[in-house]
Amino acid sequence: MKPNHWSKLIIVLFLAIFPLIVPSDYYRHIFILALMWVVIGSSWNLLAGYTGQVSFGHAAFFGVGAYTAGLCVTKLHISAWWGMLLAGPVCMVVAFFIGCVCFRLRGPYFNLATLAIAEIFRLTAIVWRDLTEGMQGILIMRTFRNKTYYYYFALILAAACIYAIYRVIRSKWGYYFVAIREDQDAAESMGISSFRYKTFSLLISSFFTGLAGAFYMNYMGFIDPEVVFSLYFISIMAILVAIIGGAGTIWGPAVGAFIMVLLQETFRSSFFGLFPKWVSQAHVLVFGLLVIFVIRYMTNGIVGDWIKVQRLWSKNKEQPLASTGS
Amino acid sequence: MNFFETQHLTKAFGGLIAVNDVSFQVVKGEIHGLIGPNGSGKTTVFNLINGYYPITSGKILFEGHELNGLPTWKICKLGIGRTFQVVKPLRRMTVLENVMCSAFNLTTRRDVAKEKSLEVLEFCELSKKQDFQAKGLTIGDRKRLEIARALATGPRLLLLDETMAGLTPQEQAEGVKLIRKIRDAGITIIIVEHIMQVIMNICDRILCINYGQEIAGGTPAEVANNQAVIEAYLGKE
Amino acid sequence: MDVFIQTMVSGILIGGIYALVGLGMTLIMGVMRIINLAHGQLMMVAMYITFVLYEYFNIDPYFSLLVSMPALFLLGVLIQKYLLNPLLRIESIIPQNQILMTVGVAMVLTEVMRFIFQSDYKSVKTPYSSAVLYISSIAFNFPMLIAFGIAMLLTAGLFFFLLKTDTGKSVRATAQNKDAALLLGVNAEWITQLTYGLGAALAAAAGTLLLPIYYLYPDVGGPFTLKAFIITVLGGLGSTVGAIMGGLVLGVAESLGATYISMALKDAVGMVIFVLVLVFMPGGLKTLTKV
Numbered sequence: 146m147k148p149n150h151w152s153k154l155i156i157v158l159f160l161a162i163f164p165l166i167v168p169s170d171y172y173r174h175i176f177i178l179a180l181m182w183v184v185i186g187s188s189w190n191l192l193a194g195y196t197g198q199v200s201f202g203h204a205a206f207f208g209v210g211a212y213t214a215g216l217c218v219t220k221l222h223i224s225a226w227w228g229m230l231l232a233g234p235v236c237m238v239v240a241f242f243i244g245c246v247c248f249r250l251r252g253p254y255f256n257l258a259t260l261a262i263a264e265i266f267r268l269t270a271i272v273w274r275d276l277t278e279g280m281q282g283i284l285i286m287r288t289f290r291n292k293t294y295y296y297y298f299a300l301i302l303a304a305a306c307i308y309a310i311y312r313v314i315r316s317k318w319g320y321y322f323v324a325i326r327e328d329q330d331a332a333e334s335m336g337i338s339s340f341r342y343k344t345f346s347l348l349i350s351s352f353f354t355g356l357a358g359a360f361y362m363n364y365m366g367f368i369d370p371e372v373v374f375s376l377y378f379i380s381i382m383a384i385l386v387a388i389i390g391g392a393g394t395i396w397g398p399a400v401g402a403f404i405m406v407l408l409q410e411t412f413r414s415s416f417f418g419l420f421p422k423w424v425s426q427a428h429v430l431v432f433g434l435l436v437i438f439v440i441r442y443m444t445n446g447i448v449g450d451w452i453k454v455q456r457l458w459s460k461n462k463e464q465p466l467a468s469t470g471s
Numbered sequence: 472m473n474f475f476e477t478q479h480l481t482k483a484f485g486g487l488i489a490v491n492d493v494s495f496q497v498v499k500g501e502i503h504g505l506i507g508p509n510g511s512g513k514t515t516v517f518n519l520i521n522g523y524y525p526i527t528s529g530k531i532l533f534e535g536h537e538l539n540g541l542p543t544w545k546i547c548k549l550g551i552g553r554t555f556q557v558v559k560p561l562r563r564m565t566v567l568e569n570v571m572c573s574a575f576n577l578t579t580r581r582d583v584a585k586e587k588s589l590e591v592l593e594f595c596e597l598s599k600k601q602d603f604q605a606k607g608l609t610i611g612d613r614k615r616l617e618i619a620r621a622l623a624t625g626p627r628l629l630l631l632d633e634t635m636a637g638l639t640p641q642e643q644a645e646g647v648k649l650i651r652k653i654r655d656a657g658i659t660i661i662i663v664e665h666i667m668q669v670i671m672n673i674c675d676r677i678l679c680i681n682y683g684q685e686i687a688g689g690t691p692a693e694v695a696n697n698q699a700v701i702e703a704y705l706g707k708e
Numbered sequence: 709m710d711v712f713i714q715t716m717v718s719g720i721l722i723g724g725i726y727a728l729v730g731l732g733m734t735l736i737m738g739v740m741r742i743i744n745l746a747h748g749q750l751m752m753v754a755m756y757i758t759f760v761l762y763e764y765f766n767i768d769p770y771f772s773l774l775v776s777m778p779a780l781f782l783l784g785v786l787i788q789k790y791l792l793n794p795l796l797r798i799e800s801i802i803p804q805n806q807i808l809m810t811v812g813v814a815m816v817l818t819e820v821m822r823f824i825f826q827s828d829y830k831s832v833k834t835p836y837s838s839a840v841l842y843i844s845s846i847a848f849n850f851p852m853l854i855a856f857g858i859a860m861l862l863t864a865g866l867f868f869f870l871l872k873t874d875t876g877k878s879v880r881a882t883a884q885n886k887d888a889a890l891l892l893g894v895n896a897e898w899i900t901q902l903t904y905g906l907g908a909a910l911a912a913a914a915g916t917l918l919l920p921i922y923y924l925y926p927d928v929g930g931p932f933t934l935k936a937f938i939i940t941v942l943g944g945l946g947s948t949v950g951a952i953m954g955g956l957v958l959g960v961a962e963s964l965g966a967t968y969i970s971m972a973l974k975d976a977v978g979m980v981i982f983v984l985v986l987v988f989m990p991g992g993l994k995t996l997t998k999v
């Protein structure tokens with residue numbers, strides 16, 4: 146996608162003043178969630194879209210981040226905001242060990258291993274009641290009643306995440322990541338240690354996913370293992386966010402996050418109350434249908450397949466062949 | 472100390488011994504040919520040198536370092552570059568980006584890597600294609616890209632695996648020119664090639680293997696007139 | 709000691725059903741080289757079919773195998789034909805898009821069932837559901853015993869199909885080497901559809917057999933999908949004999965875990981075994997036996 150600078154500026158300005166012009170806490174809430182998903186989706190995208198290591202277990206990092214923040218309160222008796230500092234490093238340590246296990250495997254084996262490890266975290270969090278309170282979850286007092294603070298916090302987090310990934314991608318590491326994605330054997334013969342650089346990619350990815358988790362704890366005030374370690378609603382959702390927007394592009398996951406969250410919320414609320422109640426029950430169904438549709442017809446996402454998207458709008462008109470990605 | 476040598480190099484895939492007790496030396500600055508009928512184990516030798524397969528027994532020495540057990544990427548960093556017989560372009564990167572990935576071996580700065588890559592592309596006469604996606608290249612250009620990528624890692628020894636197979640005669644002539652140019656730039660080359668004209672033309676010395684075993688070695692003239700080599704290629708009368 | 713034997717017996721019996729689940733997954737994995745993340749959900753659909761047949765038509769669950777298996781076979785063929793195979797012709801950044809497609813299918817199946825049946829727990833209580841057979845002091849749950857027997861019959865049938873029929877041989881050839889199979893004139897497209905259909909039918913059998921001793925709700929598929937690939941990996945991906953072993957091992961391990969560690973940790977036992985196997989024995993159980 147190459148929108149001109151004006152439209153970019155307008156989007157940035159809009160996001161910057163959004164909570165001031167939209168007084169409804171409900172819409173702020175949706176945008177806060179979307180921004181959080183920008184972070185998770187972008188992180189997943191760094192590892193999968195750029196480095197080619199398709200993780201089916203990002204919930205592990207999200208959950209560990211969230212629990213790090215939660216445990217700050219229940220065990221260390223300090224503010225959950227300390228979790229924002231601790232979650233990143235803690236997740237990186239966890240990720241390092243996960244990497245040592247999983248990066249020995251390739252292809253479907255890798256996918257399976259990541260999925261299984263996330264499930265082990267979920268089950269551990271359920272069973273280890275002394276530490277995590279089990280299924281009862283962790284409930285903390287939220288710091289602010291006003292959602293505007295959280296909004297800006299999420300906005301800064303998302304911006305920092307995208308900027309960091311952008312810088313990484315344009316550096317030597319970024320080239321190495323993509324080389325590994327395209328052909329691991331070729332990359333090795335070019336002097337690239339695939340294990341080392343996959344690990345770097347995973348560490349960065351887990352760092353930001355963990356931050357998102359810690360933010361979630363602070364913002365929602367409640368977590369339990371089924372929510373933060375969820376296979377479908379965290380791990381798979383992260384994949385969808387990135388894919389719908391466009392895996393392997395900088396802006397794809399951001400676009401995907403807003404689409405996914407808005408769409409989910411639209412259906413969850415039966416089109417904001419305009420449609421009968423039963424529509425809200427179908428929101429996961431729509432989610433599933435969307436997965437099928439996107440993978441079938443837009444595998445490279447809205448940003449990745451931007452040319453195709455434009456063709457949809459202006460039928461038959463010849464489009465200039467811009468290069469994909471951004 | 473030899474520049475490069477293998478000692479009793481052996482590789483077994485289960486029961487199949489693909490490389491059997493191969494010992495040879497390469498002198499700094501020469502072009503060393505490695506020939507043999509299809510399936511005789513030439514690519515496997517490269518895969519052993521390059522660390523892609525673990526060695527079953529024997530030794531490989533490069534500038535006095537023993538390469539046994541080192542991972543592929545470290546061997547590359549020691550100064551051995553290689554091309555693949557079945558080319559492995561980084562498909563969804565441009566030609567320039569492909570080469571830059573290699574050039575990052577010598578620097579962490581993007582502009583330096585780019586400059587170095589442009590030089591290499593110029594050297595390999597690929598400059599015109601620098602912004603093409605690698606997946607869209609013709610086979611000739613893909614082979615060139617393999618060479619360019621290997622060169623950009625800054626090797627002192629270059630392994631070329633059938634870089635001329637499938638090329639038109641004109642492309643082959645250009646390829647020979649390029650290989651000579653590489654040698655003139657001070658890089659030692661081990662080359663696997665099927666096209667006899669090419670091999671006989673550019674090699675200083677040649678090793679011929681069959682069924683993983685060395686059957687002859689020496690100057691091109693010596694090898695060409697060796698009875699065992701002729702039999703291996705034409706079959707026994 | 710009795711507790712131990714009892715635990716082993718229940719483990720092996722349930723393991724027989726797990727073997728069916730694992731066999732289906734293994735077939736799909738072997739031929740298509742993908743993980744079918746909709747496997748448990750296919751099972752779930754079969755369970756609902758069985759449930760409806762019992763509840764509204766009074767058909768015994770074991771007879772409804774004759775309906776649920778063909779129905780799921782058809783569903784599987786359609787999924788492969790219209791959703792999975794077309795993906796082979798698309799180049800995408802994420803090479804795992806077939807796996808993701810199965811995730812989408814899993815979600816849709818679950819939600820459609822939730823839409824129709826709501827989230828309530830359902831079960832099929834036949835007169836013999838809690839019948840127990842005692843041999844000395846060891847209890848054999850009757851429906852489990854029957855399920856185990858039928859599972860073994862189906863397994864034998866599958867092996868007969870794979871080893872003795874021409875179509876079965878084509879399936880095996882495709883699993884071993886797709887390109888070579890294509891050269892031999894095997895219709896790969898049809899083989900993949902057949903395979904996915906068979907995998908789904910085996911999952912259906914497992915679901916139907918399990919229903920009289922289990923309960924049913926739309927999300928029941930997820931845990932079974934997990935089990936399916938634990939079994940597959942245990943067995944060494946793509947090995948049919950391994951899948952049977954994997955099923956039995958998982959059944960016994962879960963059973964032991966539930967008895968000696970805690971009921972809640974039952975599922976974690978499977979996961980831990982799974983990761984250990986992936987890391988230390990990537991070839992699965994079959995590397996031990998060199999089958």
Ligand SMILES: Nc1ncnc2c1ncn2[C@@H]1O[C@H](COP(=O)(O)OP(=O)(O)O)[C@@H](O)[C@H]1O
Binds near residue numbers: 515
């Ligand atoms: N990964 C492998 N596993 C088993 N056998 C192999 C493998 N790689 C090569 N071989 C066998 O080793 C022999 C030599 O192959 P190769 O080195 O590719 O020959 P060449 O390059 O001389 O044509 C062949 O018989 C081939 O089948």
Ligand SMILES: [Mg+2]
Binds near residue numbers: 514
């Ligand atoms: Mg070869």
